[in-house]
Amino acid sequence: MTIQIHTLSNGFRIVTENMPGLKSAALGIWVDAGARHERLDQNGIAHFLEHMAFKGTKRRSALDIAEAIENVGGFINAYTSRENTAYYARVLEEHVPLALDVISDILLEPAFDPREIEVERGVILSEIGQSNDTPDDIIFDWLQETAFPDQPMGRPILGPSERVRAFDRDNLAAFVQEYYGPEQMILAAAGAVDHDAIVREAEKLFSHLPRRNVEASPKADFVGGEKREIKDLEQAHFTFAIEAPGYRDDDVYTGQIFSTAFGGGMSSRLFQEAREKRGLCYSIFAQASAHDDTGMFTVYAGTSGEKVGELADLTVAELRRVTEDMSDEEVERARQQMKAGMLMGLENPSARCERLARMVSIWNRVPDLEETIDKIEDVTTAKVGEFAQKLCLTGKPAMALYGPVDGAPALATLKDKLVA
Amino acid sequence: MTIQIHTLSNGFRIVTENMPGLKSAALGIWVDAGARHERLDQNGIAHFLEHMAFKGTKRRSALDIAEAIENVGGFINAYTSRENTAYYARVLEEHVPLALDVISDILLEPAFDPREIEVERGVILSEIGQSNDTPDDIIFDWLQETAFPDQPMGRPILGPSERVRAFDRDNLAAFVQEYYGPEQMILAAAGAVDHDAIVREAEKLFSHLPRRNVEASPKADFVGGEKREIKDLEQAHFTFAIEAPGYRDDDVYTGQIFSTAFGGGMSSRLFQEAREKRGLCYSIFAQASAHDDTGMFTVYAGTSGEKVGELADLTVAELRRVTEDMSDEEVERARQQMKAGMLMGLENPSARCERLARMVSIWNRVPDLEETIDKIEDVTTAKVGEFAQKLCLTGKPAMALYGPVDGAPALATLKDKLVA
Numbered sequence: 085m086t087i088q089i090h091t092l093s094n095g096f097r098i099v100t101e102n103m104p105g106l107k108s109a110a111l112g113i114w115v116d117a118g119a120r121h122e123r124l125d126q127n128g129i130a131h132f133l134e135h136m137a138f139k140g141t142k143r144r145s146a147l148d149i150a151e152a153i154e155n156v157g158g159f160i161n162a163y164t165s166r167e168n169t170a171y172y173a174r175v176l177e178e179h180v181p182l183a184l185d186v187i188s189d190i191l192l193e194p195a196f197d198p199r200e201i202e203v204e205r206g207v208i209l210s211e212i213g214q215s216n217d218t219p220d221d222i223i224f225d226w227l228q229e230t231a232f233p234d235q236p237m238g239r240p241i242l243g244p245s246e247r248v249r250a251f252d253r254d255n256l257a258a259f260v261q262e263y264y265g266p267e268q269m270i271l272a273a274a275g276a277v278d279h280d281a282i283v284r285e286a287e288k289l290f291s292h293l294p295r296r297n298v299e300a301s302p303k304a305d306f307v308g309g310e311k312r313e314i315k316d317l318e319q320a321h322f323t324f325a326i327e328a329p330g331y332r333d334d335d336v337y338t339g340q341i342f343s344t345a346f347g348g349g350m351s352s353r354l355f356q357e358a359r360e361k362r363g364l365c366y367s368i369f370a371q372a373s374a375h376d377d378t379g380m381f382t383v384y385a386g387t388s389g390e391k392v393g394e395l396a397d398l399t400v401a402e403l404r405r406v407t408e409d410m411s412d413e414e415v416e417r418a419r420q421q422m423k424a425g426m427l428m429g430l431e432n433p434s435a436r437c438e439r440l441a442r443m444v445s446i447w448n449r450v451p452d453l454e455e456t457i458d459k460i461e462d463v464t465t466a467k468v469g470e471f472a473q474k475l476c477l478t479g480k481p482a483m484a485l486y487g488p489v490d491g492a493p494a495l496a497t498l499k500d501k502l503v504a
Numbered sequence: 505m506t507i508q509i510h511t512l513s514n515g516f517r518i519v520t521e522n523m524p525g526l527k528s529a530a531l532g533i534w535v536d537a538g539a540r541h542e543r544l545d546q547n548g549i550a551h552f553l554e555h556m557a558f559k560g561t562k563r564r565s566a567l568d569i570a571e572a573i574e575n576v577g578g579f580i581n582a583y584t585s586r587e588n589t590a591y592y593a594r595v596l597e598e599h600v601p602l603a604l605d606v607i608s609d610i611l612l613e614p615a616f617d618p619r620e621i622e623v624e625r626g627v628i629l630s631e632i633g634q635s636n637d638t639p640d641d642i643i644f645d646w647l648q649e650t651a652f653p654d655q656p657m658g659r660p661i662l663g664p665s666e667r668v669r670a671f672d673r674d675n676l677a678a679f680v681q682e683y684y685g686p687e688q689m690i691l692a693a694a695g696a697v698d699h700d701a702i703v704r705e706a707e708k709l710f711s712h713l714p715r716r717n718v719e720a721s722p723k724a725d726f727v728g729g730e731k732r733e734i735k736d737l738e739q740a741h742f743t744f745a746i747e748a749p750g751y752r753d754d755d756v757y758t759g760q761i762f763s764t765a766f767g768g769g770m771s772s773r774l775f776q777e778a779r780e781k782r783g784l785c786y787s788i789f790a791q792a793s794a795h796d797d798t799g800m801f802t803v804y805a806g807t808s809g810e811k812v813g814e815l816a817d818l819t820v821a822e823l824r825r826v827t828e829d830m831s832d833e834e835v836e837r838a839r840q841q842m843k844a845g846m847l848m849g850l851e852n853p854s855a856r857c858e859r860l861a862r863m864v865s866i867w868n869r870v871p872d873l874e875e876t877i878d879k880i881e882d883v884t885t886a887k888v889g890e891f892a893q894k895l896c897l898t899g900k901p902a903m904a905l906y907g908p909v910d911g912a913p914a915l916a917t918l919k920d921k922l923v924a
Contacts, residue, residue, distance in 0.1 A: 105525045108848045138770070139780070146780045150770035155837050157844025159769070176844055206783030213738035214786055214806050217639050217907075318633035349579065350558070350570035360559070360566045363626030366634055386634050417575050424577025424596055428528045432852060487637075 087440070087450050088279040095267035096290045099440045099450060100279040103433060109180050109275035110433040111282075112172025113187055114441040117263035119166045119243075120236040120301045120375075127236075128208075128243015129259045131164040132251050135208060137171060137190040138162070139200040144189060146200070152186050160186065164241050167375055170441070174434060177276035181285055184271075188289040191264070196253045205248060212242050219321045220367070220386060223486045227323045230311045231380060231482035237304040265296030272441035275433035304378040308480035310495035317487035320392035321384075324399055324498075326479035328372045328379035331446055336374050337422075338471045341463045343372040343381055344418035346406055346472075351417060353402050358385060364395050376446075381475060389488025400498045407472045415465045422460050426453070476502050507860070507870050508699040515687035516710045519860045519870060520699040523853060529600050529695035530853040531702075532592025533607055534861040537683035539663075540586045540656040540721045540795075547656075548628075548663015549679045551584040552671050555628060557591060557610040558582070559620040564609060566620070572606050580606065584661050587795055590861070594854060597696035601705055604691075608709040611684070616673045625668060632662050639741045640787070640806060643906045647743045650731045651800060651902035657724040685716030692861035695853035724798040728900035730915035737907035740812035741804075744819055744918075746899035748792045748799035751866055756794050757842075758891045761883045763792040763801055764838035766826055766892075771837060773822050778805060784815050796866075801895060809908025820918045827892045835885045842880050846873070896922050 086102045118130050138160075139146045153160040158175035160183070171191055173183040215221050225240045232238030242248070271286055306327035328343075329335040347354030347370025358364045368385040387395045429435045430453075443450040481502070483495045506522045538550050558580075559566045573580040578595035580603070591611055593603040635641050645660045652658030662668070691706055726747035748763075749755040767774030767790025778784045788805040807815045849855045850873075863870040901922070903915045 106851055108844075108851060147771060147776055150776075150780075151837065154769045154771040154841055157840035157842075159845075174848055176847065203781065203783035207779055207786050210739065210784070210807060211786035213808065214640070216738045219637050220634070318636045319630065349574045351567060351574040356567055356570070359627055360570075361623065363623035364630070366627050366631035387630060388633065417571065420577035421574055422577075424528075425579075427596065428594055431526055431528060 089444065089449065090279070090283045092266065092287060092291045094291060094293055094295055096269050096271070096286065096293065097444055098271045098283055098286050099444045100272070100277050100282055101274045101436060101440055102277055102279070103275050103436065106275045106433060108174060108176050108433065109273055109277045110172065110174050110437040111180060111183055111187070111271070111273035111277070112170050112437060112441070113191055114270045114272065114445060115169045115264060116167065116268040116445065117259070118164055118168050119239055119241045120304070121263055122236055122239065125247070126255070126259065127239045128247050129251055129255055130169055131241050131243065132204070132208060132248065133256050133259055134162045134164045134169050135204050136196060136201065136256060137194050139204055140195040140197055141189045141193040142195060143193065149186060149190060153183065156182065158183060166237060166241065172437070180273070180277060180282070184282065184285050184289070192293070196256050198253055201253060201256070208242065208248050209245055212245055212248065215242060219317055219319065219486050220384070223321045223323050223484050226311045226313070226484040226486070227325055227382065227482055230309045230484055231306050231325055231327070232304055233307050233309065235305060236301055237375070237378070262296065263298060265298060266290060266293040267295055268298060270441045270444050272437045272444070274437040274440060304375065306378055306480060308482040310483045312485040312489055312492070314490055315487055319386040320389045320487040320489045320492070321386050321485065322392055322395055322489070322492065323382060323384050323484045324396070325380050325382045325482045326475050328381040328475065329374065330377045330379050331374035332376065335471060336379065337459045338463050338467050339372045339379065339381065340422060341415060341418045341460070342468050342471050342475070343370045344421050345410065345414040345468065346370045346402070347383060348418065349421060353406065354383065354399070357402055358395060358398055362398070364391050364398070389491060392485070392489055393491045393493055396492050396498060397501070400501045403476045404502055404504070407469070407476050410465060410469050410472060412465045415463070415468050419460050419463065423457055426456065509864065509869065510699070510703045512686065512707060512711045514711060514713055514715055516689055516691070516706065516713065517864055518691045518703055518706050519864045520692070520697050520702055521694045521856060521860055522697055522699070523695050523856065526695045526853060528594060528596050528853065529693055529697045530592065530594050530857040531600060531603055531607070531691070531693035531697065532590050532857060532861070533611055534690045534692065534865060535589045535684060536587065536688040536865065537589050537679070538585050538587045539659055539661045540724070541683055542656055542659065545667070546675065546679065547659045548667050549671055549675055550589055551661050551663065552624070552628060552668065553676050553679055554582045554584045554589050555624050556614050556616060556621065556676060559624055560615040560617055561609045561613040562615060563613065569606060569610060573603065576602065578603060586657060586661065592857070600693070600697060600702070604702065604705050604709070612713070616676050618673055621673060621676070628662065628668050629665055632665055632668065635662060639737055639739065639906050640804070643741045643743050643904050646731045646733070646904040646906070647745055647802065647902055650729045650904055651726050651745055651747070652724055653727050653729065655725060656721055657795070657798070682716065683718060685718060686710060686713040687715055688718060690861045690864050692857045692864070694857040694860060724795065726798055726900060728902040730903045732905040732909055732912070734910055735907055739806040740809045740907040740909045740912070741806050741905065742812055742815055742909070742912065743802060743804050743904045744816070745800050745802045745902045746895050748801040748895065749794065750797045750799045751794035752796065753799070755891060756799065757879045758883050758887050759792040759794070759799065759801065760842060761835060761838045761880070762888050762891050762895070763790045764841050765830065765834040765888065766790045766822070767803060768838065769841060773826065774803065774819070777822055778815060778818055782818070784811050784818070809911060812905070812909055812912045816912050816918060817921070820921045823896045824922055824924070827889070827896050830885060830889050830892060832885045835883065835888050839880050839883065843877055846876065
């Protein structure tokens with residue numbers, strides 16, 4: 085067994101996996117703090133904080149942080165999602181202690197220099213501008229907002245510009261104080277790593293952190309609805325979603341198999357019908373994403389303004405059809421895609437590191453591959469059929485449209501066709 | 505030595521590398537046929553052909569192709585660049601023969617069914633629309649066009665919509681006839697692969713192909729100039745380029761080290777000055793790309809309309825400064841980044857497979873890592889300084905601007921500042 089887990093006395097968890105033959109390692113800290121933990125007036129602060137981590141600590145300037153890792157040829161980065169903030173690095177094996185020291189420093193000792201806050205505000209406003217200029221990026225924020233209106237789960241990770249303009253050092257420090265406790269953190273490392281050495285380092289760096297009383301984020305409530313933004317773009321961007329299982333739900337694998345069979349690859353129904361037979365679009369896919377207490381089955385497609393109506397109708401007709409005639413062959417193919425995709429993905433240390441953190445965060449253990457494969461094998465055609473029926477016939481849909489989309493049908497019309 | 509090369513009697517080359525411990529393989533065929541091989545009236549056909557490969561062969565429908573690979577959990581894809589078209593797959597090791605059979609089938613026996621051509625035309629027009637809607641995508645096409653005006657090297661890979669609307673089966677067949685010869689193809693495979701078995705299969709599949717007399721594409725001539733497209737976007741997108749060494753040039757490593765030190769990471773001058781100190785942008789980077797007979801050093805940044813002038817001036821001032829004071833420390837860091845980046849990238853079979861094909865295409869052999877590392881080590885600070893001087897003081901620049909860019913200085917003004 086090369087996966088090892090250790091918990092410090094304050095609840096900080098460490099999970100490592102040694103991958104024989106590798107000369108590099110991926111490592112990082114995943115914190116249970118993301119956009120869904122923000123109150124309305126805090127929206128965007130988790131992401132702002134992620135940026136400020138790189139802007140200097142008590143010991144290091146922004147330049148020192150960048151140089152420390154890049155001097156040894158590594159890289160360091162971070163991301164914020166709805167449930168987590170992750171700070172991670174990839175380095176050659178001899179530099180793992182250095183990377184861990186830098187990550188702990190930026191996570192625990194950010195300086196929040198007011199001048200640097202002002203500078204970084206400009207960077208984040210620019211990031212928001214770039215997202216707003218990218219239709220197939222911003223439309224997913226709108227879909228999320230439509231699915232979960234007036235809830236932390238529905239708010240954009242970057243936050244609205246007007247809030248980003250207002251955050252100050254106290255806001256940042258308060259968010260850290262509230263959510264960056266040791267029980268909210270997981271240190272994961274995969275590749276050329278030595279578990280005992282990492283535990284020893286982690287003990288030094290993190291064992292002094294006091295536990296926090298962290299309030300759970302409000303339960304997500306998938307409401308659904310429609311957002312339509314007409315704009316003079318070349319493409320009409322279409323997204324359609326229905327609530328799907330969260331990652332603690334037994335049905336989560338069924339949802340994954342369903343979405344793969346429906347629109348996960350070139351052989352899927354959606355790709356075959358919309359792109360291969362009709363040539364309606366270049367990008368088209370379905371996917372299922374899972375969070376703690378909810379999940380989302382999503383279809384995205386970009387098409388022309390004249391064809392967005394046809395595409396919307398087709399998506400719903402195919403969803404309707406799949407409730408009736410999902411075949412053993414399709415389900416078997418989706419199982420193979422999930423299994424092989426997992427095996428191939430895990431040959432990459434960064435992907436493996438991320439899986440370790442995710443599994444420990446959800447289950448406090450890392451299921452071995454056989455266990456996961458068994459769960460995939462357990463998904464029968466009958467289960468997928470039942471899942472599809474429940475999803476399509478009782479789920480509340482959400483839809484976001486952007487571009488020359490005046491010709492697209494209303495959500496209510498699509499919903500009627502779905503249950504007809 | 506785990507890298508093995510074999511050439512069939514008709515000139516078709518095979519290169520493989522076994523990577524111990526892996527259970528999957530990446531494999532593909534790289535063809536010396538891309539946008540730069542197209543005459544004006546053919547612009548977009550290499551890419552159209554790449555799409556048609558997946559639309560059916562004499563033995564397989566489009567669905568059969570997708571199912572063949574996805575039934576075993578693999579994936580198959582393709583891309584077209586200025587110099588190549590690549591068809592590649594990733595599968596578990598037992599499915600390598602199947603993947604090779606599918607790739608050879610789509611490459612050698614495309615059906616070009618006229619009905620499928622019509623359908624795929626719609627898909628490609630949608631792809632063009634999507635690119636046009638994405639500012640930080642389309643701006644690189646404009647930069648390329650500005651650098652290499654009225655030449656195959658400057659034309660967009662997707663082609664203009666009006667040409668894509670006109671291509672027919674004869675155009676496609678003629679392009680295949682002209683460029684898809686055995687000497688123009690390299691089969692590369694990395695991961696859990698058996699060289700001898702692959703050679704045996706390749707012998708069966710490709711040894712019958714007759715050689716072609718392929719005309720070399722016209723030599724690229726970097727002319728430079730400015731394109732400015734004012735549009736109501738949130739971000740002003742700025743790109744600036746100067747000709748850099750092609751991949752056969754001894755200076756190509758110097759160019760890579762220069763661009764890494766100048767704007768390749770968080771510790772680079774450009775990132776530090778523009779983003780960390782001034783907060784002018786979120787995305788900003790410099791890179792050097794290399795082709796057969798030319799290359800391009802490029803800076804990209806997205807900023808606000810009010811700040812695009814400051815950003816352009818800063819870029820040029822930093823380029824000017826780097827001709828005078830590049831330090832040993834910066835060059836050493838860039839060398840470490842290049843070396844470690846290469847080592848970490850090569851832990852991924854897809855990246856390794858692509859490197860094999862590229863090296864065989866350029867050098868007809870695969871330099872070992874030590875040889876490449878020696879070339880990186882040979883790049884001294886003095887060489888980088890001389891390179892920077894030549895680049896900045898004698899290079900002809902190209903610039904493309906998109907968005908609220910009325911406030912950006914003219915290229916002539918920037919050029920004057922560069923050589924002042």
